[in-house]
Amino acid sequence: MFTRKIAIFMTALILWSSFAQAARVKDLANIAGVRSNQLIGYGLVVGLDGTGDKTAYADQSLMSMLNKFGINLPSGTKTNSKNIAAVAVHADLPAFSKSGQRIDVTVSSLGNAKSLRGGTLLLTPLKGVDGNVYALAQGSLVVGGLNATGADGSKITINIPSVGRIPNGAMVEKTVNTGFDLGNTITLNLKNSDFTTATNLVNAINEKLGPGTASAMDGDSVEVMAPRMPNQRVAFLSMIENIQVKPGVEAARVIINSRTGTVVIGADVKVSAAAVTHGNLVVKVSEAPKVSQPNALAGGQTAVTQSSQLSIQNLGTNQMMRFPKGVTLDDIVQAVNKVGAAPSDLIAILEALKQAGALQADLMVI
Numbered sequence: 378m379f380t381r382k383i384a385i386f387m388t389a390l391i392l393w394s395s396f397a398q399a400a401r402v403k404d405l406a407n408i409a410g411v412r413s414n415q416l417i418g419y420g421l422v423v424g425l426d427g428t429g430d431k432t433a434y435a436d437q438s439l440m441s442m443l444n445k446f447g448i449n450l451p452s453g454t455k456t457n458s459k460n461i462a463a464v465a466v467h468a469d470l471p472a473f474s475k476s477g478q479r480i481d482v483t484v485s486s487l488g489n490a491k492s493l494r495g496g497t498l499l500l501t502p503l504k505g506v507d508g509n510v511y512a513l514a515q516g517s518l519v520v521g522g523l524n525a526t527g528a529d530g531s532k533i534t535i536n537i538p539s540v541g542r543i544p545n546g547a548m549v550e551k552t553v554n555t556g557f558d559l560g561n562t563i564t565l566n567l568k569n570s571d572f573t574t575a576t577n578l579v580n581a582i583n584e585k586l587g588p589g590t591a592s593a594m595d596g597d598s599v600e601v602m603a604p605r606m607p608n609q610r611v612a613f614l615s616m617i618e619n620i621q622v623k624p625g626v627e628a629a630r631v632i633i634n635s636r637t638g639t640v641v642i643g644a645d646v647k648v649s650a651a652a653v654t655h656g657n658l659v660v661k662v663s664e665a666p667k668v669s670q671p672n673a674l675a676g677g678q679t680a681v682t683q684s685s686q687l688s689i690q691n692l693g694t695n696q697m698m699r700f701p702k703g704v705t706l707d708d709i710v711q712a713v714n715k716v717g718a719a720p721s722d723l724i725a726i727l728e729a730l731k732q733a734g735a736l737q738a739d740l741m742v743i
Contacts, residue, residue, distance in 0.1 A: 402565065402581075403618035405574065406599070409564035410555045413469045416511055416547075420501030422462045422484065422493055422518065429496075430488035435463040442499070462490035466501050466514050468547055472555055479545040482514045492538035494520040503547060514547035558610060563603045565617075570597040573625025581622045 421438050422429075429435070436456050443450065468482040484498055496518050503512040518541035557563075567574055575593045582591035582601060591601045601617065604610050669680045 399621040399623045401618060402578065402620050402622055405569075405622060405624055406565040406567050406578065408557075408614065409566055409598070411472045411557060412555075413471050414505055414511070414553055416468045416470055416503035416505055418466045418501045418503040418514065419487075420464055420466050420484075420514070421499050422464050422486075422490075422496035423460060423499060424495060424497045425460045425462060425490070425493065426495055427459045428491040428494070429459045429462045430486070430490045431459070432463065432488040435461055435488055438463055462493060462496065463487045464493070464498070466498065466503060468503055468512065468514070470505075470511055470549065470553060472553070473557075474549045475552055476549055478549045480512065480547050480549065482543050482546040484518055484541050484543065486539040490539055492520065493518050493541045494538055496520075496541070498543060498546070505553075509551065511551045511553065512547040512549050514543065516543040516546040518543055558605070558607045561602060561605060562600050563610075563614070564594070565599045565601060567597050567599075571625040572596040574622070575599055577625065578622050581620050582617065585616075585620055 419438075421435075421442060436458070439456055439458060439461055440450060463486070464484045465487055466482055466484050468480050470480060474480065482498075482503070484493065486493060498515055498518060501514045502510040503514055505511050520538055520541040521536050565578065567578070575596050575598075578599050579591045579593050582599070583589065589602070591599055593599050603613055667682050669682060671678070
């Protein structure tokens, strides 16, 4: 019982802070056009210790490579080599990468190769979505996985031996134009769209650099007037990205992973008056108005305040908890733990509260 209670509490309750702290512009937004680009290519890995492909296209690729080196084998010849593997090679080309710089590549087997350990990738062109070659990859693979097979058929595999990496394995051959130095403006795109954050970003930039420097295009993008000279623009953006901005508070939200029973609850989530019965659990949320009357000489005014109460009862154990304060989902989670309920019970309660309109938050089930 103790283990289950801890598991429910630790996996079901993760609170977001309701007080947004100031953050740098670079942590909140990206500069439009300044991004990485994905590259992909097809190649051959050689030098394997009998763990390579046994596929027709691996043989075909080997024959094609030999023909390029002037070695012409008779038509229909099969190499039956077990030391090669047909692979897909992919990499990310960072923004502003220049010709001659190196980037990491990942190599993945396309056929039935058992392992790429000890292999070497032959020269492979890496292309962008436009079909142009932007980098050339080649080098020895670093494979983190391994597999071993015994004479009796027993087998053990650790990680994935059919995938490897080549650190600095590709050399950049062509630069991608980002448009960074074009026009009189730059655009900042928020990583999380929010009208409040966009407004605060505009105000922070204008306060730092003068009125009219920045203007919001929508809840996601802010346009900023910028110098045209690249050197001045780099210094300008260096100053922009370090400005402190207070982001807007995230909307109240509850996220449920129905497969694992994990529940993530925002700190601002509230529950209005409601009663839910699920299995042996009875959940009641009630509100009672209280009148605050000042004494005769205080000179104050009579005020009416709301007092919320929550009770959860497990009919199997006759346990009940009461909370004489405003009810939050934090209270519900702790109460569910105390009566020894499972995470699935909490999920059912949350879904019922949402259907009844008593859950003051967005409910996402993944």
